[in-house]
Amino acid sequence: MTYGEKVAVDDLSLRVDQGTITAVLGPNGAGKTTTLETCEGYRRPQRGSVRVLGLDPVRDRRALLPRIGVMLQSGGAWSGVRAVEMLRHVARLHAHPLEVDLLVERLGLADCGRTAYRRLSGGQQQRLGLAMALVGRPELVFVDEPTAGLDPAVRRTVWELLDELRRDGVTVVLTTHYMDEAERLADLVHIVDHGSLVASGTPTELTRSSTVATIRLVVTEPFPPSAPVSLAAELGPHTEVRQLDAVSLVITGPADHTTLGTVSRWCEANGVLPVSLTLGQRNLEDVFLELTAPAHPVATGQDVVPEATA
């Protein structure tokens, strides 16, 4: 898919199994929304083909619409319409809708049910968007960043709802920037970058590694600029050091006492006081950052530490 000269999605091939939750992950601009919109029939692919429930999303749109639910990243309702009116309207378009009042209760929309869409808070608009996607009892739902901007309690409610849908045999395709959400919910994860697929697998497959661990070091004062390179030099060639922010580093390397001991000694030698030093297996966020263009420099033990100048 291209927008003028811009290639948004290129040679992306992925499959979604019925009754599962599939997460499509990727950095901003990676092509996730374009991919979903192509599956939803809003965009016609310039090359390749898309089949959704065996149908062509553009040509067979009429047949497909009653069977799928779509939650857009934003919008989807008229600005002046009251929240519950909008939901009732969508429900009437379907043959066997869910009970609107139950859905309103479940998603905490009762208090703002009479509020015009444009006056709803961002989180309330999100919840209404999700309710509109689900009210028709779809076989397949596409949810674009379903919990972006939601408070932690509502996020959990949404997770429970998506879990229940899967238990009922509904297929869910979601995009998210929350790696914990993907790890918690998804049967299968596809990581997309620059419009192409860079990895696919279950969260366990993607994070599995018995010998490689992640050590997170958080300190009291900002690190000096040379910290990643200097620490990587101490740790040796099989280790990577990535600075996450001014006071945190992530070290990927052998899960053993030597690595931990070296980090601890480096802190002492460099006058750095740790707030926390934790060892854990790699999580999906670590894998995501490794696979997609790193926002922060990565140092390895092979990098040379610049000599200090007086």
Ligand SMILES: Nc1ncnc2c1ncn2[C@@H]1O[C@H](COP(=O)(O)OP(=O)(O)OP(=O)(O)O)[C@@H](O)[C@H]1O
């Ligand atoms: N209507 C459009 N016109 C021109 N370029 C577009 C349009 N929509 C998307 N793009 C471009 O296509 C690329 C992919 O965008 P897309 O919205 O699919 O990414 P995304 O992975 O969903 O990003 P985000 O996580 O920020 O929502 C981006 O470079 C974006 O700037």
